[in-house]
Amino acid sequence: MVKKIFLFVIVMVFMVPRNTWGQERFLTKAERKYQEYSFSPAIDIYKKVLDKGYVSPELLKNLGNSYYFNADYKEAAETYKRLLKDYKNEIGPEYYFRYSQSLKSLGDYEAAKEVMAEFSQLTSDDVRAAFFKRENGYLEEIKKNSGRYEIRPFDYNTPYTEFAPSYYKEGLIFSSDRDTGNLARYRHTWNSKDFLDLYRVNTDSLDDNHVVKLGDGVNTRLHESTSVVSNDGKHLYFTRNNFKDGKYITDENGIIRLKLLRATLMDGVWTNIQELPFNSDSYSTAHPAFSPDGKTLYFVSDMPGSFGQSDIYRVAVYADGKFGSPENLGNTINTGARETFPFVSSENVLYFSSDGHPGLGGLDVFGTKIESGRYNGVVMNVGEPLNSNMDDFTFIFSEDTRKGYFASNRDGGLGADDIYAFVETAPLKLVCDQSVTGTVRDKITNEVLVGATVKVIDENNEEVLTTITDSEGNYKLSVDCYRGNFVRALMQGYVPSEEYLPVSDGKPNIIDFYLERDQVTxxxxxxxxxxxxxxxxxxxxxxxxxxxxxxxxxxxxxxxxxxxxxxxxxxxxxxxxxxxxxxxxxxxxxxxxxxxxxxxxxxxxxxxxxxxxxxxxxxxxxxxxxxxxxxxxxxxxxxxxxxxxx
Missing domain, CATH: 3.30.1330.60 (OmpA-like domain)
Structure with missing residues (x-):
């Protein structure tokens, strides 16, 4: 098969994205023309008191929050820094969050991470702490998605190696070394002298269900593996060792790298085989997969900029056959270990194999939802029995039939790697909805605020959803409990207020807001x-x-x-x-x-x-x-x- 054995590791890569936050300016700036006795109990009052040498935790909280909601992150960071330094034992964890967010806006990522580390000591429910918690108790997490698959061996397995199934017409294309006379002595390496070829079988036909090679145009005396056919059926993308003009091509370390190639179907024959333009002799590209609309090609590489040993990338495929620039899927998906063998279902669920996310051993299959080109932040292990304590990989799945295939080197197979067919009996749980309700009121009068806006903002400071309060000042939201969110209440003429909702088990939450007036007449x-x-x-x-x-x-x-x-x-x-x-x-x-x-x-x-x-x-x-x-x-x-x- 096409993978390398590594020790099972669980790695967390904590990268702080570089964001320029476009927060709304809710507090009025300086130079405002006040009406007589129209008081702003925010920056001007509190800063003047602070400048006179009078300080308290409450004053620093209010001043810091005023700067924060005004997107003045430099002043906010300085104020929160003083707050944490002088009153560490008198403040809640939300001020560590805001300090960290302010530091990130200033590009001080190392300091932001240090503050987040302090936060994780104050509460076990923040994103990082929750990740540690899930890592330590990952077997319980995996159990929640286990028991959803009925598995049977692929009818066309042999004592040799079979893996990398992909859909093609009425059947599959897959990779095997069955005709090389090799009893799969190699183990997960592309440096051996053993050969893998691509084969085709019509699994849905009773009359024509013989396994045949794709042909000499595709298969060579090197390895061919992991394939996908374009939606129009005209192009075959596949993986091959770096081979040119009858010679192996090695990198500076003597390693034969992997490359992605594209073949065109002409008169029933795959021909005109060309390398993809982002290949390289110094790094590998491999394991292609298409988005449902066929406009995005997913693949695996260890090109410069990768987080780990292999990362999943995507690249735009244009109508004229040209490509955009490869884009790393980021550290939500990729870790310091291996992420590989992507597959995207018709409902935009990205499945892939990894030994960096918490699993049962070796490579496990994971899933995450793609929404508007983004990932929802939840990477879920698909559970047993599809995953095992061995390597489980090259997962494909039809959401129309709820059937699919994958490969594994688990005990009980015929060869080194075998393909297995499965039926999914229950969907993968990728969404956790948490009900959040509450009332928004005036802090002074306690009157309910009708028509106040309540927003959910994720930890990248991007708005997720919004609602307004009803005639009784009440609101209701449903948030993703698999990730941390800020719930923020806003009203014209009032200072915004927010609460942090950490990763949770989805139990309903009540958050009441009491807003201070921006101007008090x-x-x-x-x-x-x-x-x-x-x-x-x-x-x-x-x-x-x-x-x-x-x-x-x-x-x-x-x-x-x-x-x-x-x-x-x-x-x-x-x-x-x-x-x-x-x-x-x-x-x-x-x-x-x-x-x-x-x-x-x-x-x-x-x-x-x-x-x-x-x-x-x-x-x-x-x-x-x-x-x-x-x-x-x-x-x-x-x-x-x-x-x-x-």
Whole structure:
């Protein structure tokens, strides 16, 4: 046969594609003309606070996200870097993702991989971690697709070698060394002196089912193997050793390489045999297969740029018989080992053999779906009994009849390699649909957002699908759970929000989004603390000085007042009901005054500020004197308000 024996290895090639992301600009850029008291609680406010030396994980998250969604990846990367450096234990894994994505956009692939490695330690459900998980538990994964084939030996096997079946008219073309007198002593090498030829048999005919050679025009004293006939039946593509003018042609290492050739059918004879233009004396090209429309030729090569020992490529075939430029199928398909013997079914499923993807031993057959010329990212082992602990390869399949053929050197065969016929009893599961539902709301008012857009974006930052929320703010999506996706909610006038959906087992998921307004229009009596999404401003027990951890929240108000010089506010301070009423009133007044004094000390004019303490007179729940409440319920009443006066 036409393959080389290698030790069974499982290899993961992690390549970060070079992408220039075209993310939409959802946040308004600088130089915007604001309406009076129209606040942007994003870059301008947070950056000004940060420039003053006041920092918190929440501030860096918001600032980094603002840059990220504005596609300002340089600033986003710098912000996320600081976030991860200073607050590693206070952030979730999504910020590692966004940092890595930002680094990739800047072309810093090595740093991006290091960040992704840290992410994989935080969660076992990201793409790389899931790959490791599948690798370690790959036998369980293979079981899910096992038991779908009924297999029997090919009627035309001999004690010699038979493999590489391909469809031709009412039967097959296949490769064998049956007429060379060789009992398949060679093992998977094209350097031996034994010869393979191409044969034809009408498997569907009872009258004419004899095995015959294709003819001297195709077969030579070298190896001929792995063939495919064009859709119009006029051209035969096949693999042959590098042979010219009656002589072997070797590369600089003395190896006889493989080449692809094309023969033309004229008067019933295959003739006018020519090399394909992308052949070379220094690397191999072999194992042709066509797309269903016949416009793309798939083949195998170890040409420069390959990921492993052999990779699968494709090339456009034009109507005039010329070819485009060969294209590597990429590291979703190809690994550092061998990917070989491609076949594309009528439903655009690419089947191939590999010893780089997790398998049962030797070469296994795998399948992946081709959609709009792209691969869906899922490479599935087709399972037992088609795959075994030996080499299983040269798979072909008719989706109309659910029947096909493949070759194997498994125990129990007649020769070194034998062809087997099979019937598929259940389809290969290449799609995993996960239901994702949720509601999109305004973060401040909690009102549902009707007509909000919810998108699914893959890890290459390309949009997969989109929907909008209904009259109740709800959405429903179905995503591919075999790969990681970002679910992103968008609405005009709001800052986008997204959640990452890792590779999963397909269980339904609920993701609710609470969007912050891009511009928050305020007027007399509105609470600036609510509009700027301030965290609670805490004071130490029985004290009223501004604590260090609360300074950053007050600084956000100061930044807003500096941006809008006509803005005047009143600081209202409240306590919970615990303690004496008169004392709480006094303490709240002191805290309001302390807040005002702090803001004045930072440059805000005293005539733009007022302060008043209300003690426990304006509780926002029922936690009055004598009512048992939890600490969390009491906490809601200990609040500071920054009410707009003018």
């Amino acid at each position: 305020a007027g007399f009596g509105d609470d600036l603390a609510k509009l700027l999404q301030l965290s609670t401003i805490y004071f130490d027990f029985d004290k009223y000085n501004i604590r260090k951890d609360s300074e950053i929240e007050v600084q956000k108000v100061i930044a807003a007042m500096e941006k809008y010089p006509s803005l005047k506010i009143k600081v209202n301070s409240h306590t919970d009901s615990r303690g004496r009423d008169a004392y709480n009133l006094w303490l709240s007044q002191k805290r309001a005054e302390a807040t005002v004094d702090y803001m004045v000390s930072k440059g805000i004019s005293e005539n733009r500020l007022m302060g008043e303490g209300f003690g426990e007179t304006k509780l926002i729940n029922n936690c009055e004197n004598g009512v048992r409440c939890s600490a969390k319920e009491h906490e809601k009443n200990r609040r500071s308000e920054f009410i707009i006066l003018e």
